[in-house]
Amino acid sequence: MxxxxxxxxxxxxxPLFPHLSRTLDFVVPFVDEDEAGLAARLSAGGRVLVAWxxxxxxxxxxxxxxxPRFGKVVLVAPFVAFYDYVAREPVxxxxxxxxxxxxxRTVRAFHRACxxxxxxxxxxxxxxxxxxxxxxxxxTSRAVLAAGEDGARVRxxxxxxxxxxxxxxxxHVAGLLSGSWRSLVDAGHHVPEDILLGIxxxxxxxxxxxxxx
Numbered sequence: 001m002x003x004x005x006x007x008x009x010x011x012x013x014x015p016l017f018p019h020l021s022r023t024l025d026f027v028v029p030f031v032d033e034d035e036a037g038l039a040a041r042l043s044a045g046g047r048v049l050v051a052w053x054x055x056x057x058x059x060x061x062x063x064x065x066x067x068p069r070f071g072k073v074v075l076v077a078p079f080v081a082f083y084d085y086v087a088r089e090p091v092x093x094x095x096x097x098x099x100x101x102x103x104x105r106t107v108r109a110f111h112r113a114c115x116x117x118x119x120x121x122x123x124x125x126x127x128x129x130x131x132x133x134x135x136x137x138x139x140t141s142r143a144v145l146a147a148g149e150d151g152a153r154v155r156x157x158x159x160x161x162x163x164x165x166x167x168x169x170x171x172h173v174a175g176l177l178s179g180s181w182r183s184l185v186d187a188g189h190h191v192p193e194d195i196l197l198g199i200x201x202x203x204x205x206x207x208x209x210x211x212x213x
Contacts (some may be wrong), residue, residue: 003208004046004070007038007055007079011107020050023208029054029092030134031127035061045069048204050196052076053165053189054134060143060173067153070204076157076191079169080176081142085167088139094162095135103128113164133146137209151177157199159187 005025006017009093012028014021025041027033033041034179039062042049049070051059056078057068067073081083097106118192154177158170167184185195200209 002044003044003061003206004048006041007042007049007051007059009053009055009088010138011103011110011123011131012052012055013121015119016116016190017196019193020196024048024050027055029058030130030137034133035137038062039065039088041068042071046071047206048072048074050074050076050200051078052191053078054138057082057138057141057143060145061141063143063149068207071153073154074157074196074199074203075154075170075173076196077159077162077165077170077189078156078173079165080145082138085169091135091139091170093101095132095139098132098135099126103131107131110189113188114190115159115161115163115174116190135211145173145176149176149177151180154180155161155199155203156180156182157191157196158182158184159189159191160184161187162189164189 002213003024005027007027010029014026027038027041035058038058049059049066056075060078094106102125103123111120156170156174159169170182176178185191187195197209
């Protein structure tokens with residue numbers, strides 16, 4: 001069985017998670033795979049599936065296929081529908097800016113809102129169309145969950161200082177997934193890799209996730 005996969009967030013490039021992006025099959029939504037491609041790419045399963053923000057939403061939509069294929073599932077800042085918690089107009093403005101001038105300025109501003117400061121490479125201009133498709137997806141997509149669905153293998157994680165997505169979004173997801181449990185951590189929308197490594201080591205006992213330092 002493979003170690004697993006990490007489905008990142010919108011513009012969630014590998015340098016944001018340098019160790020995990022080398023350790024797991026790392027996917028940037030729409031840049032690497034759309035939803036249908038993601039289902040096919042992850043079909044082999046693994047020990048753990050980690051998904052952040054947009055990636056967590058995609059995994060929730062694909063949960064019937066994906067949850068049974070992984071020993072553990074860690075959803076970081078998940079949501080049923082982004083527009084339930086964030087007004088559509090700012091997302092439309094981001095989409096228009098990406099289309100008009102390329103993704104760099106918009107992605108920089110988003111990364112700052114996530115709590116990232118410096119050291120993050122710019123988004124490649126060539127990724128503009130993929131990132132625009134991702135924003136279109138957030139404007140319309142909803143995961144339909146019923147109360148009491150099986151969440152026994154699921155852990156929900158959310159940064160207590162998240163300025164992008166309200167804490168109520170992950171509380172709603174955790175409340176629908178029976179047997180899941182939710183952890184609030186000292187972070188913003190971007191949860192630092194060392195925190196995630198500690199959680200993954202706790203969940204799996206795998207040395208590949210031994211916190212560094």
